[in-house]
Amino acid sequence: MTATTDGGWMALPIAAPPQPGEVLAVAMGDRRLAVWGTSDGGVQAWDDRCPHRGAPLSAGRVRDGQLVCGKHGWRFDACGHRIVPREADRAVSALDACARVHETRREGTAVWVRMTADQPGEVIECR
Numbered sequence: 450m451t452a453t454t455d456g457g458w459m460a461l462p463i464a465a466p467p468q469p470g471e472v473l474a475v476a477m478g479d480r481r482l483a484v485w486g487t488s489d490g491g492v493q494a495w496d497d498r499c500p501h502r503g504a505p506l507s508a509g510r511v512r513d514g515q516l517v518c519g520k521h522g523w524r525f526d527a528c529g530h531r532i533v534p535r536e537a538d539r540a541v542s543a544l545d546a547c548a549r550v551h552e553t554r555r556e557g558t559a560v561w562v563r564m565t566a567d568q569p570g571e572v573i574e575c576r
């Protein structure tokens with residue numbers, strides 16, 4: 450499947466939505482996504498890049514409804530906000546610490562994503 454970043458909806462190339470707590474690495478053209486299942490059966494699709502030091506979030510795990518980066522343990526809520534600051538990382542602002550979250554919708558076994566454009570130098574705003 451060819452990915453675009455024009456704001457349009459695209460079907461994720463996966464056979465089935467992730468189960469609650471499951472994290473998948475999904476390629477959409479030149480973009481990589483961490484796609485994970487929430488406890489209520491929802492699906493999240495985030496850029497597969499931790500805002501801390503760029504580790505793949507798809508290598509993390511879901512714990513208590515949060516995605517935990519496998520590299521240094523930063524935790525993000527379902528909106529992509531970092532919620533457990535580490536003592537050594539307090540200088541990082543909240544804006545710098547958000548994962549890029551893409552809008553998703555689920556239709557049966559299909560998951561659709563509307564990816565936001567990746568702008569060089571862009572500050573990701575927490576929603």
Ligand code: FES
Binds near residue numbers: 499500501518521
């Ligand atoms: S790279 Fe994710 S917590 Fe450090």
